Amino acid sequence: EADxxxxxxxxxxxxxxxITLECSQTxxxxxMYWYQQDPGMELHLIHYSYGVNSTEKGDLSSESTVSRxxxxxxxLTLESARPSHTSQYLCASRExxxxxxxxxxxxTVT
Amino acid sequence: GENVEQHPSxxxxxxxxxxxxxxxxxxxxxxxxxxxxxxxGKRPQLIIDIRSNVGEKKDQRIxxxxxxxxxxxxxxxxxxxxEDSAVxxxxxxxxxxxxxxxxxxxxxxxxx
Numbered sequence: 001e002a003d004x005x006x007x008x009x010x011x012x013x014x015x016x017x018x019i020t021l022e023c024s025q026t027x028x029x030x031x032m033y034w035y036q037q038d039p040g041m042e043l044h045l046i047h048y049s050y051g052v053n054s055t056e057k058g059d060l061s062s063e064s065t066v067s068r069x070x071x072x073x074x075x076l077t078l079e080s081a082r083p084s085h086t087s088q089y090l091c092a093s094r095e096x097x098x099x100x101x102x103x104x105x106x107x108t109v110t
Numbered sequence: 111g112e113n114v115e116q117h118p119s120x121x122x123x124x125x126x127x128x129x130x131x132x133x134x135x136x137x138x139x140x141x142x143x144x145x146x147x148x149x150x151g152k153r154p155q156l157i158i159d160i161r162s163n164v165g166e167k168k169d170q171r172i173x174x175x176x177x178x179x180x181x182x183x184x185x186x187x188x189x190x191x192x193e194d195s196a197v198x199x200x201x202x203x204x205x206x207x208x209x210x211x212x213x214x215x216x217x218x219x220x221x222x
Contacts, residue, residue: 039150040148040150040197040215040217042214042215048208090153094210097142097144097159098156098159101154104153
């Protein structure tokens, strides 16, 4: 089924750990995005990509990095997690108009 | 830069009443305006969108209106039901363009 997938769905880790949040979509979309969102609050764009080997920083400063080696895959990495990174991370993809969101990863850094 | 302002931030209505959420955008080149609904603990999902070549679009109990001159667009929900309770986000973009610019969100609560 065409969809956008994120793993893990929930993650609790200690300060200083390196983590990678996975995002994959099966819709063949070129445009992909990462948002940071506290529950019920604004969607903050942290990274986006318009295709393979294309990545840009978003509007919200983030200590994370992304890569886009394959069209369907857009992972986000935190080299050293901190409590301030505790949030929900939503991945999204888009072609012409409608933007589809993944189910999100809820990250807690202790 | 591009900006979308959304009001109100919270809205509480009685079941059966109407709800209106308003957004203002800054980029006059924008021509695509979607609305997303995010229920508690779930992902945002598109509920309705409008392009700049029309002034209004309806889908059952929801409608969106667009005033390009004033750079305003609004979401109207009639005969609200408790299941309409959610956070609603407006957005603006050049259709097929890169980034959707989202508003700050409106938390709608429908009281039975």
